[in-house]
Amino acid sequence: MGAPTVQTPGEESSGRSRAFRTFLAFLYLASLTVIVGLLVRGWDYYTTPYSLRPQHSDYEFLRPAGLWGQGFGVIGTTLMVLLFLYSWRKRSRNLGKVGKTSQWLSLHIFCGVVGPLLIVLHSSFKVTGLVAVSFWAMVAVALSGVFGRYLYQRIPRTVVGQAMAPDEIRVQELAIDRQLRERHAASDEFLDGLQIVARGRRGFESAVLGVMAAAAQEMTVKRRLTRYLWTRPEWREAENSQRPDLEELCREKTRVHGRLHRLEQYQTAFHYWHVIHKPFAAIMVLVMGIHIGVAIAFGYRWIF
Template identity: 25%
Template structure:
């Protein structure tokens, strides 16, 4: 029967008290599922608005519909607070960057939803259409950027990773896990096959993009499969630790494989996202001025 798992970590690996160990750093967490449920809830609200767009009582010119336009536009403008907090000296004492990052993401979701209901999910004048599509472009870009960000950082609020660090962690986890799977050859072989597959470079750009883009999904599928294979007869604490260790190993291998791919994509996204936002601000100002002048 496998012994209690102990993962060696260096001083660098325990840079914050929340990490504690490599298993805690890389193990799968339920918050990803909770986040997906949150996104699905937002999509359900949008789908409801779209379905009832003809008979809904809101109008962009007055009442609640007008108020939603003001609220949504204000929230989108307040997205500037996050980059200002990061780079402007006068805001360095105005709360932690993590708080402004969370606020930035929250406003980036609530703002577009308000504006969609403000527009009645229908096209209008030329200036309003331009502002609407710029808003959708920025909102979509933000969601994509968030995904890229989590692939090259230790979580959504963690520090930036490096390929050398990720590789070292994967090797430590692999060496430690190998000795604890001697009684479970089937699980050990599946983990080895996953590692070999993850480190196999696909031929061609399209194949590489599809393989790397689906690696996260395949990692979760394998983890759930192995979760069912770990004997339930093991003591609860030991089984939980073993499952976390397996999940951490799969996640660390995935991060190593994906790192350069998502690092390049994030660099490209970073160059494009701010000009998209400036387009939104400009089109939004033109829309507001045009609506109130004519």
């Protein structure tokens, strides 16, 4: 029998993160496969003009009040309600200790992607009346979520998902500097050059334009880094076996320094993003509540 393996807390949590990622990938794969399957199955009905739909053989199933159509609405709404657990978790002291913030956010995003897709199927692509306000607010919130996630990822975070203070990011950068000095004899001048590579050209002061300029700088940082390295003896004279490690550290340094340099800009943009994202979510919930209330008052019950 082999020696028992001892699992350190770090290994245990990285194993758990891997299990979570696999679980999430499975959820996306299963849900999106079902949704695409339903779309293909109902394509003929969904592309039939509204006035002719009552004569269609799928009408009883796929109309918003039909067995399947209403089911899409119920499951979609359940997911839309569940996604607000993320807000609750952010503010709850007890729930705050359960899991990582990043995992809760991933589940929020899953519900925010699959929920609206089911609501689109529930609507059977016929969006009219008051509920259209909720529908388009939902579309706006879900699409703006993609931009929010982009900004969220650009604000460095601790392992539990809290935004890092500039000093904490600087500590990370200094640790990379130390490794570059110890393993590759990097000089101050070399490290200063990497900082210039990370910053790129001066961007815009405004939050949104600044973020767009920063995105452009991020896209070209790899090219700037390669060009910079070839001007440096530290790279040209390095042995081939050392270069991957040197390159990896330089990349990490430019990534961390770039994030630190643009932190204020990303945080301002993220703040404005929240200011827009939340009211749209509130409008969506309000009108969705009225829509569901009216449906129940008119006697719609689905399978219950």
